[in-house]
Amino acid sequence: MVSRREKKRANLRDVAKAANVSVATVSRVLNTPGVVQKDTLLRVQNAIAALNFHPSAAARAINSGRSKILGALIPSLDNDIFALTIEALENRLGDYGFSLVVATTAEDPIQEARKAKELVNIGVEGLFLSGVSYSADLHDLLRRTGVPAVAMSYFDPDFEYPTIGYDNKKAAQTALEHLVALGHQRIAVVHGPQTNNDRTRARILGASTQRADVSVTYLETELSVAGGAEMVVRTLAAGHGFDAYLCVSDVLAYGVLFELQRRGIAVPAAASVVGIHDLPSAQHTSPRLTTVRLPAKEMGTSAAEALAEWVENDIRPAPRCFESVLVPRESSVAKPAS
Amino acid sequence: MVSRREKKRANLRDVAKAANVSVATVSRVLNTPGVVQKDTLLRVQNAIAALNFHPSAAARAINSGRSKILGALIPSLDNDIFALTIEALENRLGDYGFSLVVATTAEDPIQEARKAKELVNIGVEGLFLSGVSYSADLHDLLRRTGVPAVAMSYFDPDFEYPTIGYDNKKAAQTALEHLVALGHQRIAVVHGPQTNNDRTRARILGASTQRADVSVTYLETELSVAGGAEMVVRTLAAGHGFDAYLCVSDVLAYGVLFELQRRGIAVPAAASVVGIHDLPSAQHTSPRLTTVRLPAKEMGTSAAEALAEWVENDIRPAPRCFESVLVPRESSVAKPAS
């Protein structure tokens, strides 16, 4: 194996020498090509190509104070929930010349703060947060360093940082109202851990009703397909009989749907199931999943633009709320008169 | 809003001044604390804390030539297939002090080469590749720059770069043999696009048999749940009658399973379905999905260690092949005698 330091990369000086100009000129053709004479420009560009020169990002960063790197703090990649958003972020950021470094936090504030610090230390110019509940440590870090940050997946115009997300409470409300309108009265709300998860808490808040003839039972489990399945096993064992399951995430809904079917409980005939998110596969389950669509991709794209503009042009983005919309499909149906 | 450039970050010199030592000493307490005297050490550390000093990654990189950043080129985050691996990569890399920047390529060699170049330009010290088929451009880039790279999701001990993955052909073979052993004779092999995807090609190769009494039909579709579903719609419309569907990825299997059920074709009674991968949710579908387990997480962890060691200690990792194992579940069953 050849050593990987065989021939060192060409640098500004090399190019300057080759093109018979000063390093300053080379730097100019790189950054402000407009101000250099046509023929020198060409000569330098040729030298650059010939030497296969690529400016060192580090050296550039040290001078300009710009790393062109943004960081994203996300709970997990374990499920599709964030993957779509991350992909959208990365794609849009590319257009702005930013790279994205991803750090997972497992929804743990300690880890979140630690990873945030690492990101700042490697020089990220901005941060994407998931939700608005973060530790005092993270808060301090952001204040001290002044690193711009936008929070995604949540909307709160009063939050310290711009939020680009959706109204989680309303989304859950929409789902619940759908179920109530369908005549369901004993409703199970299946959700993930509330600790450190403001999205979940907001959705739980939304999944409630004043109506006396409707009972809502809140069931906490792991935020995963497995968690949803396990919840069904547990409620059935406890003898609960629910008309409908409102799952605060599609991932949970999948688990609930599958497990109900496995137990011979027909969906939607014997129980309705609705989710929140509208993951790509929600329209392919059998029956297809009724859910409230959260525009993960659009949100990612928008957040990317917002933070890029902020970092690049110092224009602080306005908070933005994407609408969530009910997508009625076959997993929910009117309760048969009993 | 306060400007984010209010008070400039403290630097080495500031700390040196505050601690009444030279910059070299400060640098030492940062890198080789062992060699500096106890009390000076303390003094410097206090100054560091007091000034809230954080070394500049860029400056460090420019000197040491080390960015402590690794890049990953992956086809997509759209489905769970790579998400688990990425998460494992990121987690393990953290232990080595490396950050991970993720770039998606949409399985397009042009994009792959472009993103690889970007990654190299921002100074990544190593690259994670997905599979072993990459463009001449990428190849050149790697040769020229000498950036270490490991290829994941594929095993080929003769590949130019170390591969850390699994035997895709064998995995498909395992799945097919399972189906054949069950007595199935008309088998549909559902797969994603072969173009630029060596994993898919290898699996297709594996999903074949010499037996004259078994017919295998290859069906190409989009690599997604939607693709699997659409395939079923198409084959049914064409009047095909298959005993079993061998889906070269769980994602496809989900789509096939769901769509068959929607059409009233009972799985496994009327048709068996098997996948490859064993995604976390495969054990929760109804019926649970028979699949061949590919250890995505372990592979990610291992690849992280391999590349970290290579970059850090210049020890080129040996190729590594993880075993795939059949996980028989309820979606496949012996063909009823007809």
Place this chain on the structure above:
DNA sequence: ATGAAAGCGCTAACAG
């Protein structure tokens, strides 16, 4: 329009 030269924040000899 171009060049000379002074750094950016840090590491790494080399002295002491």
Place this chain on the structure above:
DNA sequence: CTGTTAGCGCTTTCAT
């Protein structure tokens, strides 16, 4: 054990 001093590769005045 600690300080001095060169750079690393680039951007940026300030001259010319």
